[in-house]
Amino acid sequence: DQQVKQNSPSLSVQEGRISILNCDYTNSMFDYFLWYKKYPAEGPTFLISISSIKDKNEDGRFTVFLNKSAKHLSLHIVPSQPGDSAVYFCASGGGNQFYFGTGTSLTVIP
């Protein structure tokens, strides 16, 4: 039973434009939400997070938005760069356990 879903397996964006990656979760008790980026042959690396008490968190080109009523979060990357091409995982949970989505493969076209 997938508690965290990323419904878009892939996304292609032109360099300089905005990339929007989406994630849905099912458990309203989740209180922390994270995005990870993964390159081939490497483990996921942390990108940005947000707690349930906020609805937006920004770090440079990366912004995460949380809509608790819709159980939805999104990651905005602007402007997108070719180096952003990777697989992006969202993770949701709290306490000691986090659940990961299946990932969205982002390709930024130069």
Add this chain to the structure above:
Amino acid sequence: DTGVSQDPRHKITKRGQNVTFRCDPISEHNRLYWYRQTLGQGPEFLTYFQNEAQLEKSRLLSDRFSAERPKGSFSTLEIQRTEQGDSAMYLCAGQGETRDNEQFFGPGTRLTVL
């Protein structure tokens, strides 16, 4: 580089053999997690340690799987009597006392069971 290392990076074994993987987090990581990732899926939680204490285990962790963290530093994950369905990437992640709750992943051990 997250500072978390895993050994070996690749392991090929025959069905029925036992395998052991090692994870070395950095010293600040009082929490350590093991995950399994198969093709097209995200990491799936297997187990979690707070220092040397194993505090949670997933239903995915059958009795053929055992994990230890004897001194609260490195950890090992052993799979006994491997099956073809055990073929996956095994990731470990360390976590310290951070504001963002982020975990620092190692590069993973890719297991192939023939």
